[in-house]
Amino acid sequence: MGLSQSFFAERFGITERDLESYLSEALSAGGEYADLYFEYLATTSIGIDEGIVKSATEGVSLGVGIRVIAGERTGYAYSDDLSPEKIRKAARVAAHIARGPATILKTGFEEARRHNLYPMLFAPHETGLTERVELVKRADHAARAYDKRVFQVQATYADSLRDVLVATSEGRLSFDRQPMARMSVSALARQGDGAPQHGHSGGGGRVTLDFFEKEKTPEHFAREAARQAIVQLDAVDAPAGEMTVVLGPGWPGILLHEAVGHGLEADFNRKGVSAFTGRIGQQVASPLCTVIDDGTIGSRRGSLNVDDEGMPTQKNVLIENGILRGYLQDKLSSRLTHNHSTGSGRRESYQHIPMPRMTNTYMLAGESDPEEIVKSVEKGLYCATFGGGQVDITSGNFVFSATESYLIENGKLTRPVRGASLIGNGPEALKYVSMVGHDLQLDEGIGVCGKEGQSVPVGVGIPTVRIDRMTVGGTAA
Amino acid sequence: MSDLESLASDAVKRALAAGASDAECTIMEGEEFSSSVRMREVESLKEAGSRGAGIRVLVGKRGGSSYTSDLSPEGIATMVQGAIDLAQITTEDPFADLPDPADLGSRPEDLQLYDPAIEEMETEWKIAQAKRAEEAAFAADPRIENSEGASFESYTGRRVFANSRGFVGSYRTSSCGLSVSPVAKHNGSMERDYWYTSGRAAAKLESAEEVGRRAAERAVRRLNPRKIATQKAPIIFEPRTARALLGDLFDAVNGGAIYRQASYLAGKLGEKIAADALTVVDDATMPGLFGTSPFDDEGVICRRTVVIEKGELKSYLLNSYSARKLGLQTTGNASRGITGNAGVGPGNFYIEAGGRSPEELLKGLKTGLYVTELIGGETNTVTGDYSSGAAGLWIENGELAYPVSEITIAGNMKRMLLDLEIGSDLEFRGSIASPTLLIGEMTISGQ
Numbered sequence: 020m021g022l023s024q025s026f027f028a029e030r031f032g033i034t035e036r037d038l039e040s041y042l043s044e045a046l047s048a049g050g051e052y053a054d055l056y057f058e059y060l061a062t063t064s065i066g067i068d069e070g071i072v073k074s075a076t077e078g079v080s081l082g083v084g085i086r087v088i089a090g091e092r093t094g095y096a097y098s099d100d101l102s103p104e105k106i107r108k109a110a111r112v113a114a115h116i117a118r119g120p121a122t123i124l125k126t127g128f129e130e131a132r133r134h135n136l137y138p139m140l141f142a143p144h145e146t147g148l149t150e151r152v153e154l155v156k157r158a159d160h161a162a163r164a165y166d167k168r169v170f171q172v173q174a175t176y177a178d179s180l181r182d183v184l185v186a187t188s189e190g191r192l193s194f195d196r197q198p199m200a201r202m203s204v205s206a207l208a209r210q211g212d213g214a215p216q217h218g219h220s221g222g223g224g225r226v227t228l229d230f231f232e233k234e235k236t237p238e239h240f241a242r243e244a245a246r247q248a249i250v251q252l253d254a255v256d257a258p259a260g261e262m263t264v265v266l267g268p269g270w271p272g273i274l275l276h277e278a279v280g281h282g283l284e285a286d287f288n289r290k291g292v293s294a295f296t297g298r299i300g301q302q303v304a305s306p307l308c309t310v311i312d313d314g315t316i317g318s319r320r321g322s323l324n325v326d327d328e329g330m331p332t333q334k335n336v337l338i339e340n341g342i343l344r345g346y347l348q349d350k351l352s353s354r355l356t357h358n359h360s361t362g363s364g365r366r367e368s369y370q371h372i373p374m375p376r377m378t379n380t381y382m383l384a385g386e387s388d389p390e391e392i393v394k395s396v397e398k399g400l401y402c403a404t405f406g407g408g409q410v411d412i413t414s415g416n417f418v419f420s421a422t423e424s425y426l427i428e429n430g431k432l433t434r435p436v437r438g439a440s441l442i443g444n445g446p447e448a449l450k451y452v453s454m455v456g457h458d459l460q461l462d463e464g465i466g467v468c469g470k471e472g473q474s475v476p477v478g479v480g481i482p483t484v485r486i487d488r489m490t491v492g493g494t495a496a
Numbered sequence: 497m498s499d500l501e502s503l504a505s506d507a508v509k510r511a512l513a514a515g516a517s518d519a520e521c522t523i524m525e526g527e528e529f530s531s532s533v534r535m536r537e538v539e540s541l542k543e544a545g546s547r548g549a550g551i552r553v554l555v556g557k558r559g560g561s562s563y564t565s566d567l568s569p570e571g572i573a574t575m576v577q578g579a580i581d582l583a584q585i586t587t588e589d590p591f592a593d594l595p596d597p598a599d600l601g602s603r604p605e606d607l608q609l610y611d612p613a614i615e616e617m618e619t620e621w622k623i624a625q626a627k628r629a630e631e632a633a634f635a636a637d638p639r640i641e642n643s644e645g646a647s648f649e650s651y652t653g654r655r656v657f658a659n660s661r662g663f664v665g666s667y668r669t670s671s672c673g674l675s676v677s678p679v680a681k682h683n684g685s686m687e688r689d690y691w692y693t694s695g696r697a698a699a700k701l702e703s704a705e706e707v708g709r710r711a712a713e714r715a716v717r718r719l720n721p722r723k724i725a726t727q728k729a730p731i732i733f734e735p736r737t738a739r740a741l742l743g744d745l746f747d748a749v750n751g752g753a754i755y756r757q758a759s760y761l762a763g764k765l766g767e768k769i770a771a772d773a774l775t776v777v778d779d780a781t782m783p784g785l786f787g788t789s790p791f792d793d794e795g796v797i798c799r800r801t802v803v804i805e806k807g808e809l810k811s812y813l814l815n816s817y818s819a820r821k822l823g824l825q826t827t828g829n830a831s832r833g834i835t836g837n838a839g840v841g842p843g844n845f846y847i848e849a850g851g852r853s854p855e856e857l858l859k860g861l862k863t864g865l866y867v868t869e870l871i872g873g874e875t876n877t878v879t880g881d882y883s884s885g886a887a888g889l890w891i892e893n894g895e896l897a898y899p900v901s902e903i904t905i906a907g908n909m910k911r912m913l914l915d916l917e918i919g920s921d922l923e924f925r926g927s928i929a930s931p932t933l934l935i936g937e938m939t940i941s942g943q
Contacts, residue, residue: 069756071589075582076836078563078575082546095542099565112543115619148585171756207758207878215757217878257883259906259941260726277872290534292644292679292688372540409872409885413644413679413688414718416902418872418885438876440883440904442941492883492904492941 021130025194026182027057031101035128038186040103041085042124044110046188049119050089052350053110056327057083057101057184058369061144064177067155070163075148084369085110088351089117095372128192132331133324136317137225139198143178146228151176154202154228158237162206165245168252170215171207174241176200178227185329193329199320199476200226201465204240208248216254218247219422222463224320224478235463247404247423250435257439257493258426263399264441264489265392265427268460270405272479275310276380276468277408277417278445279303283337283345284363284375284470285352287412294415294445295343303343304449307385310338312347314362314378320464321379321478328364328373335361337380338449349375367473377468381480385455389483392454394430400491401425401432402441415445440492448489456483500525501666503567504658507551511576511660516553516583518594518660520794522834523549523567526653531619533626534645541619550835551575555583557592563835594794595816599826600663601797608784610668611697614650617672622648625674625704632708633678637716644688646676646708655789663795671696671786676708680715687721689714689869694925696784714868717889721901724890724942730864731905731935732857732891735923737867738930742847744875744882744909745776746928749803749811750840751818751829753877760880760910761809769809770913773850776804778813780828780843787844787927794830794838801827803845807914815840846929850918854932857919859894865940866891867905880909886940900942907938 027033038055045053059081066074082099083106094116096109158174178200185193203221220243222235231237266274279295287293295303304310314323314332323332328350336344348356349364352375365376393401401424408419420440425432461480468477497505504521511519527545531538549572550563560582564575630646649672656666673694680687691711693702733741753759761769780788780798789798794816802810814822815830815838831841858866866889873884887901912935919932 065585067587072585072587073589073592074559074561074837075586076561076563077578077582078550078835080548080563080565082565092538093540095540095544097544097546099546099548109544116538116541148582152585171758173756207756214760215878217758217876257906259904259939261943290644291642292686294686370544370546372542406874407872411688411869411871411887413686414721414887414901416871416885416887418904420872420874420883437879437881438874438883439906440872440874440885442872442885442902442904444902490902490904490941490943492885492906492939494883494906494908494939 022192025184026059027184037103039124039126041106041110042186042188044107045085045087045113046122046124048114049117049122050087052088052188054086054185054187054328055083056369059182060179062179063143064175065151065155066175067159068173070159072152072155082369085113086372087113087116091355092116093351093372097370124188125190128186128190131191131193131325131329133193133195134315134331136315136322136324137198139227140229141227143180143198143227150228154231154237158202158204158241161238161241162204162245165242166208166249168208168210168249169206169245170209174204176202187329191329193325195324198225198227200230202231202237202240203465204244206244206248208252210252216248216251218244218251220244221465224318224464225322226318250423254435254437256495257436258400258491258495259493261488261490263396264486264491265396265399265401266481266484267401267403268456268458268481268483270462270479271402272381272462272481273405273408273419275382275481276377276479277410277419278443278448279310279337280312280377280380281410282412282415282445283347285346285348286375288346289352289356293412298343298446301343302341303446304338304341305452306341307455308338308341308449308452309383311383312337312377312380316379319379319461319478320466320476323378326362326364327366330360330362330364332362332378347375347377349373365475367475371473376470376475377477379461379478381459381461382482384457384459384482387454387456389456389458392456392483392485393427393432395454395485396427397429399427401427410445416442417445418442436493442490442492451487452484453487454485458482497664498666500654500656501658501664504656505664507572507576508658508660511551511553511580514576514580516555516580518554519551520594520659521549521551523656524653524834526651528651530647530649531623531626532645532647533623533630534643536627536630538623539645548834549575551579552835553579553583554592555580557588557590558583558586559592559837560586561835591817591820593820594659594661595796595826597661599796600661601791602665603781603790603798607788607790609696609788610670613698614670614672615652617650617698628704629674629676629708632705633676633712636709636712639680639682639716639719640678640712641681642679644677644679648674657795659795665791665795667790669696672698672701674701674704674707676711678712678715680719682719685720687715687718689718718887718899721899723902724900724940726941726943728937728939730861731938732864732866733933734866734868735921735930735932737870738933739928740870742845742930743928746842746845747877749813751812751814751822752840754812755818755821758878764809767809768807770804770807771916772807773918774804774807774913774916775848777802777848778843778845782844785844785924787842792828792830793832796826796828796830798828798843813840842927844924844927844929846922847918847931849920849922849931851920854919854921857917857932857934858891861891861894864891866896875909882907882909903940903942905938905940
């Protein structure tokens, strides 16, 4: 596909000549590099609450972001109007970062290589609204049918289609059409006059409507949300203090995202402010741990054919057998540290400056049997599902909250416990990993990662792992 | 009527003409600027403006919403039709409606939300502020060797709202802010902290030197932390961390959580839920603050609501929908972006200052934890269970003794609210504000 067949050429008549003129304007006061990021985003979301489809929203936003890099400096401007005058004006604003004679732009573009990770049978707007409404109604029904103690259900379905065009002063041209869809269900359950308890589930990815009809149905997510709420009805206070923790497979991989991933983003390391700075080649985890960030897995929420700087995404090894191997690089950090981009430059929208971010972060499977892992623990905590997490990059301390967990007593899961935060230190926590299961699972596709005010979709994954020492923040001291 | 007010009214009329029985339109426009400096050099400059419009229609008791960044006549027409089409697929909701016309209105007084000086600020001056703040952090202590940078940001914007019950209104806002994040290093320990100042008016900012000095002090005092033993102890939340706790309390009085019975405070109106010392107010009428506005996001006039008075739960915070569900009056707390059904948001939601200074609260404790940072924490609004990662300073004999980190604190909000004392140091740094809080006992999890 050449530029002429691309979305922005067809819809807005943008030509190579236009792109060259905008980039020349951006480099009119000097600078080594400039790029343009055109984005057209169409979204739909539908929500059910109390059995009533109360909300249905759709919309479009579009714009172009223009960036100029001069040494360590970045100039940025954007326009939500794609008229040539407005784009040129934004280019001149971005150009202010440099203070010199114009940089001469080399002419001509070469279309960048890209993956084909999310082929679409039908784009979201080609499918009917009524089919989407059906999904939330089915979820509502299934959650209530799961157990009569479920008394309140909310479900939403949201999808989007993002068309992007990236053109750089190095002559790189990339297009992509990025679908995203997600269902989420939350349920409240109550036993008699007792206090209500909450359960939540959801998932999706770079998929379209058919995924929820064929692969993960609304009933799947609804039953899971209801099940979690019901489990919580019998929960006891969470323990407090250091103990052995077993993480179940899938979403608990958020541990890797917080403990390791953020600390390996190249911007923090270039600036020397990460707890992992200067540790490449060092042991930062037990030899059982190999951690990957991979933007090339088909249909996954964190996957991209090209990153938001137009570079193909990659499978990047972060930790190999416990040894720190590499950082996640974007354009700016790789230029400044004489490395290659790892396809990790991401941004929330055309209004945002790209930075190094994760895609899908997971730990490779080990050899232990998951049941044996639980059996090996005399006293500890088994965490099946998590809420969110956060990390302090500089100290390396990270937190994540377990929403469904169980006491382990003499090798068996006994009582469910109430929600609790777990805390650890990034470069230390994974050194206590003593068993890794053979059951690697990726999460269901619901992760949102926030950094410096920008949110991007991500994925995580992990097999069952045993961590010999971790601090659990319950109330039962 | 301004151009954007006409545009919003026209969109509402167009929706009625196309078959909507009611409609409400929001338009926002804004200009943002940000500059960042790191290690005394400019790191980035960003400047741009954008606009967007959104509409919500009711066709009978069915709702539909849409938005666009294209404000041309064609863009608006597509948006209106989109919302009407969506109203065909939703379900009839007996409570779907617009606010009662008697509740609509705009505060007449000058709320001081817009300062023209912010548009006049020179880029060079803004960069210089960030440089001075970072320089002050470096100068404050030799252990500040590195920095994540300093930034100066400013914003000016306008919010416009019109509905089919005759409301048309708009207001301008401005804001600016300066922040710095120094990194302290000593004996193999590295810690970062930050400080910031912000305001709707340029004159409200603290000096760059003050911001830099406080940020440096905060980073340095965290160096070489210890991990303490698991135990139950009193906990002092400084205003910055107390605010996070108060944000969680807001979620529990949010009318949306109340009508779903998804809050531990549902059904507790008129009951004693907190210590006598606690009075919590939501006031969107205080001039010049971040939670202030002349009308809420569905055109209801803003006001002051006492939420908790001397420990008794007096009012939930409501938009018109949750008010109708609960058989109550809206409190003017409707909140949304540019489209969709309104949610509930805070005005200036704050705890009234108590009589004891933070130093006095501290002096009274033999041991305890003074929390300066919360990470990854959340309250389960349904149950009130609270657990969060924390860092801070250990208290011994009424003094801050040494830094601690890699610990969690946990409790239940229902009990915490009954077991608290309130400091005298209330300051508004955002729409949620709290003085120093002392909770009598929580569980600290450490070694």
